Each structure stands twice: as structure tokens, then as C-alpha cells.
Amino acid sequence: MFVFLQQIINGLAQGGIYSLIAIGWTTVFGIVGVINWTHGEVYMLGAYVGYFVTTFLHLPLIPALLVSMLAGMVIAVLVDEVGYRPLRKRGVLAATGFITALGLSTILRYSASAAFTVNPRAYPELIEQELLTLFRVGDSAITISSLHLIILIGTFVIMVALELFMKRTLTGKAMLAASQDMQTLGLMGVNAELLIKITFAISGALGAAAGFFIGLLYAIDPIMGALAGLKGWSCAILGGIGSIAGSLVGGILLGIAESLTAGFISTGYKDAIGFAIMIFILLIKPSGLMGYKFEEKV
Amino acid sequence: MKKLRINSGEWLFGLSGRVTFLISAILILFVCFVDKFHGGKAWIPSYTQHILVTCLLSALLALGLNFISGYLGQTSLGHAAFYGIGAYTTAVLLTYTGLNFWLSIFVGMLMSMLLAIPLAAASLRVKGQFLVVITYAFCEIFRYIAINVPVLGGTGGMAGLKAPEVFGVRITKLAATNKGGYMILLFLLVSVAAFFSWRVQRSRVGYAFAAIREDEIAAEAMGINVKYYKTLAMVISAAICSIAGSIQAAFATMVSPELFSSTKSIQIFSMVVIGGRMSIKGMILGGSLMTILPEVFHSVKDMAGLSFDPWNILYGLLLVVMMRVRPQGIWGRKEKDEG
Numbered sequence: 319m320f321v322f323l324q325q326i327i328n329g330l331a332q333g334g335i336y337s338l339i340a341i342g343w344t345t346v347f348g349i350v351g352v353i354n355w356t357h358g359e360v361y362m363l364g365a366y367v368g369y370f371v372t373t374f375l376h377l378p379l380i381p382a383l384l385v386s387m388l389a390g391m392v393i394a395v396l397v398d399e400v401g402y403r404p405l406r407k408r409g410v411l412a413a414t415g416f417i418t419a420l421g422l423s424t425i426l427r428y429s430a431s432a433a434f435t436v437n438p439r440a441y442p443e444l445i446e447q448e449l450l451t452l453f454r455v456g457d458s459a460i461t462i463s464s465l466h467l468i469i470l471i472g473t474f475v476i477m478v479a480l481e482l483f484m485k486r487t488l489t490g491k492a493m494l495a496a497s498q499d500m501q502t503l504g505l506m507g508v509n510a511e512l513l514i515k516i517t518f519a520i521s522g523a524l525g526a527a528a529g530f531f532i533g534l535l536y537a538i539d540p541i542m543g544a545l546a547g548l549k550g551w552s553c554a555i556l557g558g559i560g561s562i563a564g565s566l567v568g569g570i571l572l573g574i575a576e577s578l579t580a581g582f583i584s585t586g587y588k589d590a591i592g593f594a595i596m597i598f599i600l601l602i603k604p605s606g607l608m609g610y611k612f613e614e615k616v
Numbered sequence: 617m618k619k620l621r622i623n624s625g626e627w628l629f630g631l632s633g634r635v636t637f638l639i640s641a642i643l644i645l646f647v648c649f650v651d652k653f654h655g656g657k658a659w660i661p662s663y664t665q666h667i668l669v670t671c672l673l674s675a676l677l678a679l680g681l682n683f684i685s686g687y688l689g690q691t692s693l694g695h696a697a698f699y700g701i702g703a704y705t706t707a708v709l710l711t712y713t714g715l716n717f718w719l720s721i722f723v724g725m726l727m728s729m730l731l732a733i734p735l736a737a738a739s740l741r742v743k744g745q746f747l748v749v750i751t752y753a754f755c756e757i758f759r760y761i762a763i764n765v766p767v768l769g770g771t772g773g774m775a776g777l778k779a780p781e782v783f784g785v786r787i788t789k790l791a792a793t794n795k796g797g798y799m800i801l802l803f804l805l806v807s808v809a810a811f812f813s814w815r816v817q818r819s820r821v822g823y824a825f826a827a828i829r830e831d832e833i834a835a836e837a838m839g840i841n842v843k844y845y846k847t848l849a850m851v852i853s854a855a856i857c858s859i860a861g862s863i864q865a866a867f868a869t870m871v872s873p874e875l876f877s878s879t880k881s882i883q884i885f886s887m888v889v890i891g892g893r894m895s896i897k898g899m900i901l902g903g904s905l906m907t908i909l910p911e912v913f914h915s916v917k918d919m920a921g922l923s924f925d926p927w928n929i930l931y932g933l934l935l936v937v938m939m940r941v942r943p944q945g946i947w948g949r950k951e952k953d954e955g
Contacts, residue, residue, distance in 0.1 A: 353745045414939040421935025432924035551749055590760035593753035604742050
């Protein structure tokens with residue numbers, strides 16, 4: 319029981335990171351309708367920007383996070399400008415978008431491994447890592463690492479900010495509307511192109527933030543984006559495409575499931591379990607756990 | 617409904633399929649045996665032969681995936697799974713039971729066909745973007761199984777597989793070099809697969825595939841059993857990829873979890889996309905291009921002394937440019953109404 323609780327706590331931070339990646343996927347998919355396969359690469363580049371600003375510019379935690387999110391925004395908007403916009407203008411994005419995304423992600427991934435070399439790198443210690451006792455069960459303490467706690471708080475703050483942006487601002491409402499019907503929205507006088515760019519910027523910022531957080535926990539390398547991107551997409555599907563709350567739940571569930579698998583079955587199957595869950599959910603309920611709230615699609 | 621036009625025997629330079637087969641058979645035999653009949657230095661280096669074998673393997677894989685990504689128009693990023701299943705089945709059977717290699721190919725095919733059924737079931741429920749992820753994840757799961765099951769050799773895989781025999785002669789001793797036998801074998805298999813695809817394309821089944829590709833709901837309304845044909849396509853394509861896997865296992869004399877890598881799946885998919893979906897010669901071209909170009913750029917890397925492989929970056933660029941300039945692939949037909 320004690321180990322079980324501890325594993326759940328351990329999985330939370332990873333789950334939060336997955337949620338951030340998942341929201342980046344789901345916002346872009348909702349509005350542009352293409353699986354933005356480069357999202358994993360934005361996540362990886364965000365982690366690298368974080369590494370460079372903390373190692374060479376010695377920025378503290380929060381400014382470094384903001385710089386890395388800004389970089390993520392720029393990269394994601396550039397990806398759209400260079401990759402998807404020409405196809406969108408010709409109206410062939412639906413047929414060719416996915417393969418273009420695949421190509422762009424390959425370019426980004428291997429350019430990064432050419433530029434940064436494939437050796438893993440670790441962030442400098444930004445905050446002191448210690449184990450905080452949450453509560454006690456009998457005579458054993460349930461603990462959480464301070465890093466995990468910071469990541470969870472960061473994820474939570476970003477999510478709340480995003481939710482407020484979506485619900486309270488006109489742009490956010492326009493994005494919600496765009497996920498329902500882009501064409502009609504264009505007829506209503508909304509600048510669709512600008513809206514798409516904002517969507518990509520948000521997605522890039524969230525991806526980069528996730529990359530930064532993973533950098534706090536583990537060493538980063540240029541090919542980490544592939545697996546993480548896929549897991550983020552799994553979470554987005556798990557929670558229901560288009561639902562921010564769903565992505566959050568999906569991410570946390572996957573994080574906990576992986577942590578439990580690592581603790582009770584085998585670390586080797588940790589990554590496989592997420593995919594098995596995703597296939598299972600897609601086959602049983604293709605709309606995902608919270609996908610029924612279709613009007614909340616972002 | 618759109619008029620269905622199937623390109624008939626337009627093979628290379630407008631030749632008929634039979635003539636193309638004969639010409640390429642003569643070429644392959646020449647490559648295999650030329651060094652046996654003259655003394656001195658070999659004309660065809662072993663490296664070239666190795667690349668030729670790999671080209672043929674790739675062509676076989678592309679022809680397999682063509683059933684899903686070409687005829688049915690679905691995207692699969694998981695066909696390396698069947699490639700790996702074929703290879704691992706052969707490796708396990710050869711190592712632990714000492715079964716005949718040729719029989720192990722059929723067992724591998726059977727395994728792949730059985731395991732294709734869950735994937736086919738998935739393709740009935742979801743399609744497009746979601747199917748991409750399911751197939752990708754499907755393949756990844758097998759990779760983790762291959763890494764984690766001790767019997768399968770873990771990360772290192774299984775090595776030291778014996779070369780198969782044809783009528784008591786080792787396949788490596790058939791031609792001038794040890795690659796020749798495989799080249800002939802693969803050439804025959806690619807020919808059979810190409811002929812098979814060509815016949816299927818022009819059959820009742822092929823027309824059903826085309827109808828499902830163009831409009832699934834309309835096809836169902838016209839009385840085409842969509843479930844049956846989708847499953848059929850998945851099973852056929854799994855079986856073809858599995859054969860390629862079994863031969864790869866024997867050719868490399870080893871198997872490793874890298875066979876299941878997503879890079880391999882994406883490579884197979886891009887062969888189909890670059891060659892031109894639904895075009896049989898396109899598959900062979902796509903497979904060859906995606907094998908030769910990496911080798912070329914690898915030697916560029918060695919010559920220029922680069923610290924990274926330029927091919928991977930160019931490969932991404934190739935896909936992006938291809939989608940911009942010629943989305944239907946080099947030898948593909950233009951689709952009028954996609955999406």
C-alpha cells in the first residue's frame with residue numbers, strides 16, 4: 319500500500335509533463351486539423367534552449383522557463399509558416415499535411431543532433447533537490463521530490479493561465495469557435511491566419527515548457543522528441559481530442575500508469591504500457607475519456 | 617462515382633510486364649554469375665551486391681505496405697512490426713527448434729497474419745490520423761517485447777543464424793559471391809509480389825479496394841463488405857512484409873530489436889509515398905531510392921569528414937519538397953478529390 323501510494327506520487331510530475339505536451343497537440347489538431355508531428359521536436363528544442371540559457375547565461379529557474387517557452391513559440395510559428403501555410407493556401411493540407419509534418423520533424427530532429435551532437439546533456443542544478451514528506455502512513459513517510467513539486471506547480475499554473483485565456487479573452491473564445499467551424503468564423507470577420515499563428519504559438523510554448531521541465535528531471539538528447547511526442551499524443555487521445563481537461567487527466571493517468579508499471583511489473587515495459595492503454599481506449603471509446611464534451615474542443 | 621482507371625501493363629518504357637521481367641532477370645543473373653566466368657578482380661564489388669539485395673528487400677516491403685497505404689489509402693507507420701515479427705519468428709525457430717528455413721517463412725507469415733487481425737480491427741474503428749498513432753504504437757509495443765523477453769535475446773537480439781539451403785546447397789554458395797543466392801531469391805519474390813499486386817489491382821478485390829479508398833460509406837452502400845476487404849488488405853500486407861523480415865534475418869544472420877524501430881516504419885512508408893502510391897514500379901523505385909540515397913550520402917559524409925549524417929536531414933527535406941511539388945509520388949497518379 320505504501321509503495322503503491324509512493325509510486326502514484328512519483329508518477330504525478332511525469333504525468334503533468336505529458337499533459338503539457340498533450341495540450342499542445344490537441345490545440346493544433348482542433349484548429350488546423352493536422353497531426354503536428356513536429357510537436358515532439360519543439361519539445362526537444364525547448365529543452366535545449368533551457369539547457370543553453372541555464373548553463374551559459376546562468377538564468378534562474380523562472381526566467382529560463384519563460385525564455386524557453388518564447389523560443390518554443392517562435393519555432394512552432396516558423397514551422398507553420400514554412401511548412402503548413404503554403405499547403406493550406408492551396409487547400410491540400412488534409413492530404414499532404416501529415417507527410418510534411420513527418421518530414422519537418424525529421425529535419426528538425428537530425429539538424430538538432432548535427433548541431434548539438436547526440437550526447438545527452440544535463441541541466442545545472444537550479445533548485446536544491448530534497449525529499450519533502452507529504453504525510454505518513456503508519457511509520458513510513460510518503461515523500462515527494464522538490465523538483466517534482468516545482469514541476470507540478472508549474473504545470474498547474476500554466477494550465478490555469480491557459481484555461482483563463484480560453485474562457486475569458488475574445489481570442490480564446492475565437493479559438494474555441496475555430497475548432498468548431500473555421501470557415502464560418504472566417505466569414506464572421508476573424509483573421510483566420512492570425513488565429514492559427516496564435517494557436518501554434520500556444521502549442522509551441524506548452525511543448526517547450528514540457529521540454530524544460532523534463533530537462534530539470536533527466537538528461538536531454540536530440541532524439542527524445544520522438545517518443546515523448548508520441549506519448550503526448552497518446553494522452554491527448556486518452557483524454558479525448560480537443561479537451562484541455564481531458565489532456566490533463568490523460569497525462570496524469572499515463573504518468574501514474576507508467577510509474578506503477580515500473581514499480582510493480584518491470585521498468586522495461588514502462589513505455590509499452592502507455593501505448594497499450596492508448597490502443598485499448600481508442601478501440602473501446604474512440605472519443606477518449608472526456609471526449610463527449612465536444613463543444614469544449616479547443 | 618468516379619471512373620476507375622487502372623494503369624495496365626505500363627512497365628518501364630512502355631514494355632509489357634513479361635519483357636520487363638525477362639530483362640531484369642537477365643540483368644540479375646549477369647550480376648550474380650559474371651564474376652564466376654572470368655578470372656581476376658571481381659567486376660561487381662560485394663558492397664554493390666549488398667545494396668542490391670537491400671534494394672530488393674525494400675521493394676518487397678514497399679509492395680507489402682502498398683496494400684494498405686496505396687490501395688486502401690490508409691496511413692500505417694507500423695509495418696516494421698510485421699517485418700520484425702517475420703524476422704524474429706525465423707530466428708527463434710532456427711535457433712530453438714532447428715526447423716527448416718523455408719518452413720519458418722510460412723510460420724512467420726502465419727504469425728504476422730494473425731497479429732494483423734487486431735490491427736485490422738483497429739482500422740475498422742478508427743482511420744486517418746488515429747490509425748497512424750495506433751499502428752505506430754503497435755510497432756513500439758513489439759519493440760519493447762523484443763527488448764524485454766530474455767528468450768528473444770534482449771537489446772542485442774539473436775545472432776549466428778545458419779544460411780538456408782536450396783536442394784542441399786547453401787544459398788550463400790549458389791552464385792559467385794555469398795550475396796548472389798539471396799539476390800535471385802529476392803528477385804523472384806519481388807516479381808511474384810509485383811505480379812500478385814498487379815493481378816489484385818485488376819480483380820474484383822482491387823476494384824473493391826478502390827471503392828473503399830474513394831468513399832468508404834458509398835462503397836458500403838453499394839454492397840461492398842468493407843470489414844472483409846480492410847482485413848484482407850491488412851493480412852496480405854502483413855504477410856508480404858513478414859517474408860521480407862524472414863529473409864532479412866537469414867541474410868544478416870541476426871535479428872535485433874532495431875528491426876521494429878519506428879525509423880524503419882517511417883522509411884517503409886516514405887518508400888510508398890515517394891515511389892507513388894498504387895504504382896507497382898513506383899514501389900520498386902521508391903524502395904531502391906530509399907536504399908541507395910542513404911548509402912550515397914553516407915559516403916559523402918565519410919569523404920567530407922562530417923560529424924553527422926546529412927542524409928537524415930535531406931530525407932526530411934525530400935518529403936517536404938515532395939508534398940509541395942508532386943504529392944502523388946514519382947510514379948503515382950494524380951488524385952482528383954482527396955480529403
